Amino acid sequence: xxxxxxxxxxxxxxxxxxxxxxxxPASVVKELIENALDAGADEIIVHVKDAGRxxxxxxxxxxxxxxxxxxxxxxxxxxxxxxxxxxxFAIRTMGFRGEAxxxxxxxxxxxxxxxxxxxxxxxxxxxxATNVITQEPAGCAExxxxxxxNLFFNVPARRKFLRxxxxxxxxxxxxxxxxxxxxxxxxxxxxxxxAPVYELPKANLRKRLMALFGxxxxxxxxxxxxxxxxxxxxxxxxxxxxxxxxxxxxFFFVNRRYMRHPYFHKAVxxxxxxLLPPDAFPAYFIFLEIDPxxxxxxxxxxxxxxxxxxxxxxxxxxxxxxxESLGKHSVVPSIDFDQEGSxxxxxxxxxxxxxxxxxxxxxxxxxxxxxxxxxxxRAQPETTPLERNNLRxxxxxxxxxxxxxxxxxxxxxxxxxxxxxxxxxxFSGKKALQLKQRYILTPVKxxxxxxxxxxxxxxxxxxxxxEVLKTEAVASxxxxxxxxxxxxxxxxxxxxxxxxxxxxxGFDLREFGKETFIVSGVPGALDSAEPSEIVEKLLxxxxxxxxxxxxxxxxxxxxxxxxxxxINYGTELHNEEMDHxxxxxxxxxxxxxxxxxxxxxxxxxxxxIEKYFGK
Numbered sequence: 001x002x003x004x005x006x007x008x009x010x011x012x013x014x015x016x017x018x019x020x021x022x023x024x025p026a027s028v029v030k031e032l033i034e035n036a037l038d039a040g041a042d043e044i045i046v047h048v049k050d051a052g053r054x055x056x057x058x059x060x061x062x063x064x065x066x067x068x069x070x071x072x073x074x075x076x077x078x079x080x081x082x083x084x085x086x087x088x089f090a091i092r093t094m095g096f097r098g099e100a101x102x103x104x105x106x107x108x109x110x111x112x113x114x115x116x117x118x119x120x121x122x123x124x125x126x127x128x129a130t131n132v133i134t135q136e137p138a139g140c141a142e143x144x145x146x147x148x149x150n151l152f153f154n155v156p157a158r159r160k161f162l163r164x165x166x167x168x169x170x171x172x173x174x175x176x177x178x179x180x181x182x183x184x185x186x187x188x189x190x191x192x193x194x195a196p197v198y199e200l201p202k203a204n205l206r207k208r209l210m211a212l213f214g215x216x217x218x219x220x221x222x223x224x225x226x227x228x229x230x231x232x233x234x235x236x237x238x239x240x241x242x243x244x245x246x247x248x249x250x251f252f253f254v255n256r257r258y259m260r261h262p263y264f265h266k267a268v269x270x271x272x273x274x275l276l277p278p279d280a281f282p283a284y285f286i287f288l289e290i291d292p293x294x295x296x297x298x299x300x301x302x303x304x305x306x307x308x309x310x311x312x313x314x315x316x317x318x319x320x321x322x323x324e325s326l327g328k329h330s331v332v333p334s335i336d337f338d339q340e341g342s343x344x345x346x347x348x349x350x351x352x353x354x355x356x357x358x359x360x361x362x363x364x365x366x367x368x369x370x371x372x373x374x375x376x377x378r379a380q381p382e383t384t385p386l387e388r389n390n391l392r393x394x395x396x397x398x399x400x401x402x403x404x405x406x407x408x409x410x411x412x413x414x415x416x417x418x419x420x421x422x423x424x425x426x427f428s429g430k431k432a433l434q435l436k437q438r439y440i441l442t443p444v445k446x447x448x449x450x451x452x453x454x455x456x457x458x459x460x461x462x463x464x465x466x467e468v469l470k471t472e473a474v475a476s477x478x479x480x481x482x483x484x485x486x487x488x489x490x491x492x493x494x495x496x497x498x499x500x501x502x503x504x505x506g507f508d509l510r511e512f513g514k515e516t517f518i519v520s521g522v523p524g525a526l527d528s529a530e531p532s533e534i535v536e537k538l539l540x541x542x543x544x545x546x547x548x549x550x551x552x553x554x555x556x557x558x559x560x561x562x563x564x565x566x567i568n569y570g571t572e573l574h575n576e577e578m579d580h581x582x583x584x585x586x587x588x589x590x591x592x593x594x595x596x597x598x599x600x601x602x603x604x605x606x607x608x609i610e611k612y613f614g615k
Contacts, residue, residue, distance in 0.1 A: 021103040024162060025052025026171035028108075028148050031100035033179050033188075036060035041143060042202070043187045046176065051168035051192070053151060053159075061143040064116040067123045071135060074110075074127055076102045106130045107158070108151045114144040129154050166497035173197065173490045177212055178258035181251055181285060184208035197493045209236070209285060213249060214488035217242075217283065222329045224286065226321035231290045231314055233321050237268070238283035239329075240275040246540040249283035254290060257297065259306045267315045271322035286318070432578045438569045440578055447606040453573065453581065454566050455594035460584045461562035462595040469554045476506045476521035483519045484512060485532035491539050492517070502535075509535070534560050559595040 022028055029046060036044050039062025049055040065073065104110060105127045115122030124138035152159035162168060169192060176198060180188050184205050190198040200211050210218045220242035226233040238249070250268075252259050268284055269276075276282065294309040308314055433441040440451040487495060492515040502509055508521030519531040534556070567573075573581070585591045585600070592601050 021100055022107060022151075024171060025056060025151055025168055026175045028052065028056050028104055028151065029058070029172050030175045030179070031104065032056070032058035032146055032148075033175070035100070036062055036144070037179070037183065037186070039063050039144065042185065045189045045191075047191045047194075048169075048172060049193055051165040052172060053162065053165075053168075054149065056148040056151070057145065059143070059145040061141070064119075064143050065114045065123070066116060066119070067135070067137075070112060070114050070123045070125050071132075073101050074105050074125075074132075102130075104148060107155050108153065109149040111147040111149070112144065113138060113140040113146075115140050115142050117142050166494060169497065170494060173493070177490070178251070180208060180212060181205075182253045182256040182258070182287065192493065195493075196489075198489050205285075206236070212488065212490070213283075214486075214491075217249070220283065221285075222325050224321050224325035226317055226324075228317055230310065231288050231317060233286065233288055233317060235286040236284065237286070237322055237325060240272060240280075240282060243272075243276050243280035243282045244540065245279060245281075247281045248540060249285075250281065251285045253285075253287045254295060254297075254306055255292065256287070257306075258304060260304050261306070263311060264315060264318055267319040268322055271319050271326065275326070284322075288314070290314075432575075432582065434573055434578060437572050440573070440581070442582065444603065446603060447609060448604045450602045450604060451582070451585065452594075452600050453571075454569055455598055455600035456581060456585045456591075457566040458559075458562045458594045459588055459591060459600055460581070461566060462558050463588050463590075465558040465562060466554060469558055476508050476523065478508065478521045479519065479531070483531050484516060485519075485535070486516045487536075487539075489515060491536075494539055495535065507531075507535075555595075562595055 021031065025048065029048070029052065033044060033046065036058060039060060041060035041062035043061045045059045047055065047057040047059075101110075106129060109129075110125075110127045112125040112127075113122055114125075121137045122140035124134065124136050124140070125132070126134040152162070172192075173190070176188065176190050180186075180198070180200055184203050184207070187202050188198065188200045189196070198212070200208065203211065206218060206221065209221065217238075220238045221236040222239060224233065224235055224237050235253075250265065252261050252264060264286075268282070268286070272282055290308075296307040431443055434453075435441055435450075438453065440453055440456075442449050442451070495509075495517065496511070499509055506521070506523030507519065509517060509519050512518040517535075519535070522531050522534075592599065594600050
């Protein structure tokens with residue numbers, strides 16, 4: 001039997017390595033920007049076309065490379081950062097110029113122009129699928145400019161599974177944010193199809209965050225700082241009143257490198273305990289500076305998951321620092337000792353000083369049974385007209401007691417059939433009962449079923465509206481006064497991508513400036529809702545769930561329509577209405593939950609009811 005184990009060719013090995021490093025166009029942007037940072041650049045310009053499918057170009061003004069280094073950078077296991085294994089435990093740089101470039105060049109057409117400050121001419125290098133096509137001297141600016149064209153052209157399976165342009169652009173924007181936040185001293189620009197998305201000048205951290213996430217975030221940020229022998233912590237956390245229903249503005253950085261860490265996220269969320277509703281998430285931008293020897297950044301190929309030697313201690317430090325920051329800036333409620341009505345404690349007298357005995361003024365001639373008696377030292381409280389009327393007609397407060405005597409006070413001749421007519425309950429023909437004008441109770445085989453009437457109708461209307469949006473053209477209702485709103489650059493770019501999808505759903509939406517939009521029409525049933533809130537919520541859900549924009553838009557609009565149209569708590573339902581609501585609810589595909597996933601039905605088991613009676 002012949003030998004079957006063989007060494008892979010370099011071209012195949014590079015393609016396999018690229019599958020770990022380059023998952024989508026955003027991965028290329030991340031690697032190239034990190035290489036530019038390590039090259040000492042303070043100005044980075046990123047151009048992408050078709051969300052990176054056609055072109056990704058990253059230009060920097062860093063140190064550049066010599067002709068030999070430019071060629072070696074595309075070889076496997078070639079790097080300028082590591083000389084021995086111990087260097088892995090002292091990594092403070094971002095990219096490893098060489099390893100990522102070899103993976104990128106294996107699945108794309110790459111052109112590099114680079115020049116060092118001391119060289120008279122630069123170097124032009126053209127590599128296609130690992131094959132060097134051209135290497136020659138060329139005139140170019142100092143620094144490096146690398147173009148990645150036709151990504152995954154030789155791996156059609158990977159290219160086929162790329163998402164829509166708006167989704168891929170969202171991932172590119174996320175990578176730009178993760179690099180721009182910890183490096184406010186570096187100017188970064190992002191252009192998509194030659195249209196600017198970000199043009200970030202050098203600034204301090206607060207201004208950089210405002211440029212990335214909008215001007216409104218500036219007023220919500222509270223600084224947080226803590227310095228210990230284990231870790232130095234700094235950054236900003238958001239005030240609870242500015243918390244959002246969806247995640248997206250939560251960032252951890254370790255030695256200026258972005259990371260995900262659910263354990264530390266719990267520490268921050270616990271610091272906001274009792275300050276936030278359970279479905280709200282505060283913004284935070286927290287930077288940890290720690291000895292590289294106490295962390296391991298090579299847990300994940302993208303280096304976004306990091307292990308800590310003593311994560312429990314850092315958890316406690318993080319929790320205490322955030323809690324202290326919220327307290328310092330009067331976010332956590334505190335006791336106010338300066339409020340009116342506080343006790344005035346006199347200062348102690350000098351030793352030997354005479355302290356008079358407190359005296360109480362008493363009128364020995366006062367007669368408490370004489371209402372006309374004068375008592376100048378007694379403050380007579382003022383009475384309102386309503387109180388005076390109650391005093392004059394106090395007998396009427398006990399009217400009707402004879403007609404409402406309890407049943408056991410009646411004589412046998414007075415007994416009548418028992419009828420339960422408490423105002424909080426209403427019976428229907430299906431043995432359904434309305435409780436507190438909020439819940440519907442009905443018996444089932446295993447006990448009592450409790451239905452939340454508002455959530456139940458939201459589910460009914462949601463499925464009805466969703467079916468209409470899928471099958472019919474949605475009419476647009478023109479607004480009497482068009483609504484104008486402003487978005488941050490990233491959200492504005494995403495909204496431009498899905499405007500055609502929103503138009504098909506009945507939104508009359510167009511640009512009204514660089515990052516300003518105007519809504520002139522909405523789907524017919526949304527006239528009572530706030531258009532900008534619906535659009536912003538749609539963008540948040542779209543950013544955090546990689547689904548088709550039109551499908552997500554339909555679901556969001558249907559949910560908004562259902563919430564706007566459902567009955568409110570406190571509405572009394574007649575027998576027929578309760579019966580109809582129950583029938584419609586159980587005709588739904590998912591009757592147990594409202595459109596936002598909250599339970600609409602609960603069953604109280606018969607065993608639990610019997611416990612109250614000691615059975």
